[in-house]
Amino acid sequence: MINAASYHQSMHVSESDLEPSAGNCPLCGDASRSPIALVQRGPDVTLLRCGRCHGASADRFPKQAVLDRYYAAYYAEENPIRNTEANVTLDKPERLAQRILEHYESEPSTRTVRILDFGGGDGTLSKALAQQLLSSCADAAHIRLCDYSAVPFRSDDGRLRVEVAEDLASVGEGPFDIAIASGILEHLCDPVPELQRMLSLLRPGGIFYARTPAVAEILRLTSRLGIDFDITFPGHVHDLGQAFWDGALCNLPLVGSFRLIRSTPSIVETTFDRNPARTVIAHLAKAPWWLLGRRYKMVGGWEVIVEKERGE
Numbered sequence: 001m002i003n004a005a006s007y008h009q010s011m012h013v014s015e016s017d018l019e020p021s022a023g024n025c026p027l028c029g030d031a032s033r034s035p036i037a038l039v040q041r042g043p044d045v046t047l048l049r050c051g052r053c054h055g056a057s058a059d060r061f062p063k064q065a066v067l068d069r070y071y072a073a074y075y076a077e078e079n080p081i082r083n084t085e086a087n088v089t090l091d092k093p094e095r096l097a098q099r100i101l102e103h104y105e106s107e108p109s110t111r112t113v114r115i116l117d118f119g120g121g122d123g124t125l126s127k128a129l130a131q132q133l134l135s136s137c138a139d140a141a142h143i144r145l146c147d148y149s150a151v152p153f154r155s156d157d158g159r160l161r162v163e164v165a166e167d168l169a170s171v172g173e174g175p176f177d178i179a180i181a182s183g184i185l186e187h188l189c190d191p192v193p194e195l196q197r198m199l200s201l202l203r204p205g206g207i208f209y210a211r212t213p214a215v216a217e218i219l220r221l222t223s224r225l226g227i228d229f230d231i232t233f234p235g236h237v238h239d240l241g242q243a244f245w246d247g248a249l250c251n252l253p254l255v256g257s258f259r260l261i262r263s264t265p266s267i268v269e270t271t272f273d274r275n276p277a278r279t280v281i282a283h284l285a286k287a288p289w290w291l292l293g294r295r296y297k298m299v300g301g302w303e304v305i306v307e308k309e310r311g312e
C-alpha cells in the first residue's frame, strides 16, 4: 500500500465511532460536493470535493473520543511508528524557515519577534525561524507553542523564550509577527475558526504560513487503477490543495484584509543526504507543476504565505 505520510498511521474506524454523514462542506458550508474516492471501506468514508471552496473533506468524521485515542496512541512513547527513521516530518527545518523569511519584513519599531506555532510538535520550525531572525534583525524571540503534545525544545540562548499554550484560545491577544500552521489544519474537523483566529492575531504586515496535504487527485487516480492509497484517515480528514488556498481569502469569512503572497507546492520534506529515495520521488512528483501550473494537481502537498495588510 502507498502511504501519503509515513509518519502518521491510518486506523480503521468502526460505524459506532463515526459521526453521521455531514451534508454540507465543513469548511465553507456549501452543499455542492462531489465524490473523489473512498478513504475507508466498511463502513465507507468518502473524500468529497466542495464545488465552492474546492477543499476536500471526508464525508464522515470520527467522533472526538476516537481522535483522542488515536493521537494519544500516536504520541505514546512506545509507538513503534513514531519512533522510527520513517517518522520524518521535516529534514533540516532551517530550509523551510529560510523560505518563510524570504517573505517576512521585520517591524522597525520593535526588535522582539513574536511567533505563534500551532501544531508544531516541539517547536522545531519556530525555533529555526527564531534563530535566523536572531542572527539578522531581532534582539529577542518569543514563541508561543500550541500543540496537542507540546513538550517544547530546550534552548540555551537567553534571547529565545518559548511558552506552551493548550489551545489557540489561550495564546493571548498577540499580536504576532509570524504565525505557522505546518501540517495541522488537515487534522482538525473544524479548522476554519482556528485559521480565522491565527490570522486575526497577526500584526499588520505579519505573515501566516500553512502547509497542508494535496493528495486528493492522487487518490482519485490510484482508486481508478485499483491501487490502495492511504491518506491516513482519521488523522487527515481534509485535503487542501491549490484551488482551495488560491480562493480561501475570498471564500472563507475572515476579519481584516489579507493578501496571498505565496501559493506553491509544499517544500520537499526530506533531503537527499538523509532520505535519498523519498526525496527523489517527491521532487519528481512536484516538478510538473512548475511547467503546467494549476492544471497539474498531483503535487502531494501545498503551502501558502498570507500577509495581513498594513492598511492606510
Ligand SMILES: [Zn+2]
Pocket: 025, 026, 027, 028, 029, 030, 050, 051, 052, 053, 054, 055
Ligand atoms: Zn467548501
